[in-house]
Amino acid sequence: MNPISRAGGTATASLVLGAALLLPTSAAAFSGAFIQQHPLGNCRVWTNLDTSVAPDQGALVELEKLSGGSTMAGGSYFVPGTVGPTAFAPVTAAAIQACGLQNVTILSADGAQGTFATDGYIGVRFRATDPADHMTYDYEFALSGVVATTVVATKVLHAGPTTGPATPTQQLIGSAQQARMNQLATNQPDLIGLLDPRGPQVTMSANEGLGQMDLSATAGPLWGRVAGGWARAGSARSDYVLGTLGTHYRFSENAILGAMVEFDHFGQDDGAASMTGTGWLAGPYAVARIPGKELTFEAMALWGRTDNRVSPDGSYADSVDGQRSFAQIKVATRFDYGQVVVRPRLALRHMSEGTEAYTDALSLAVAGVRSAESQAQAGLAFERTFETTAGALTLTGALDGIWTDTTTGPVSAYEDGRGRLSLGMRYDLGQHGNLGLSAYLDGLGQDGYEARGAAIDYGLRF
The missing domain is CATH 2.40.128.130 (Autotransporter beta-domain)
Structure with a gap:
């Protein structure tokens, strides 16, 4: 799988779509702290991890739509060293489609049923058509692994017989x-x-x-x-x-x-x-x-x-x-x-x-x-x-x-x-x-x- 982005970054202005995955964590299980952003159409996906916050506030995979400006809207952005919100609704096909992608099908949205320490994975996988080339891709954005947590941010051409089901x-x-x-x-x-x-x-x-x-x-x-x-x-x-x-x-x-x-x-x-x-x-x-x-x-x-x-x-x-x-x-x-x-x-x-x-x-x-x-x-x-x-x-x-x-x-x-x-x-x-x-x-x-x-x-x- 080919990563599309693994660059670190800090918070900039955005408008929360209300589509994210947030789960309880165990600080002792993590190997470090990071904030990463990944482009997705006219949105971005944040994959954030910090062991310094409260044990139930440390891991986040969040979808946000860019809007410009200098302040956060909705207060749902995860910042290291602070206590963020405790839960969000799952990522939906409608939220991803609002980012400009087409024919979106959710393959899985895993928020972990217990803690990240026991489940070892939080993320979303989906299939969508990129309007730039009209091809269908399989996307995945996730945090994976308890001992050495890995960021997953991939976009792979779908190998199926078509580029997605026709509406x-x-x-x-x-x-x-x-x-x-x-x-x-x-x-x-x-x-x-x-x-x-x-x-x-x-x-x-x-x-x-x-x-x-x-x-x-x-x-x-x-x-x-x-x-x-x-x-x-x-x-x-x-x-x-x-x-x-x-x-x-x-x-x-x-x-x-x-x-x-x-x-x-x-x-x-x-x-x-x-x-x-x-x-x-x-x-x-x-x-x-x-x-x-x-x-x-x-x-x-x-x-x-x-x-x-x-x-x-x-x-x-x-x-x-x-x-x-x-x-x-x-x-x-x-x-x-x-x-x-x-x-x-x-x-x-x-x-x-x-x-x-x-x-x-x-x-x-x-x-x-x-x-x-x-x-x-x-x-x-x-x-x-x-x-x-x-x-x-x-x-x-x-x-x-x-x-x-x-x-x-x-x-x-x-x-x-x-x-x-x-x-x-x-x-x-x-x-x-x-x-x-x-x-x-x-x-x-x-x-x-x-x-x-x-x-x-x-x-x-x-």
């Missing part, structure tokens, strides 16, 4: 983060289409949605898009709207480089619990095609922020800010088989979201929540075009495999691999734009997960 609020935030990340991936624009109008028209969705809509417009290097979706995972339902604006510079018919900004709104309800939020992302994108080849590449990297309202049970709501990122690379090619076009495609993406730590309306500390997912998607899209008197009618479809790995956060309902089938049609209305309809079945081959959905999109030319 219902954290579980709600983590679930909503994953739903929003998947909605974000689902509703991303097909940037390959900016370079190649013949690119795939079937949405490369990785979301458990029940539907989506799309309205897009493009004019030269400036383009915009609005998309929306509805999703369900277990008992949770969510809705999502994403607006995108972009512009690019065309180096040649085979390469463009641009920048885009996205704004979204998200809402999820799971019984009485809910989370809503708005946010933005911005960053560069690039699309390139190998000259003379039907092989096209797309890449984007976006970073942004979120502004959320969290209501764990519907009785109150808290505001919490967060950060996010999204990165994707995609490659697609084309093979013509008579009037049927087949397009193999592959996409890799990584998404992350995090919310900052905050204190809720009930004055409880809520630790920051981090969620991240990586996805790989591979499949075949196909289309068949028929000429009509009103315009071109194209039947579309796709079969994809999607593999999801939750790298941080609660495991999603769509973890590991699954299949996705899409069918649809697109109608080219000439100068009036084009209209598309599609439907999909997701979760093929995966136990415990199934999703169905439909989509409509309209492209306007001007």
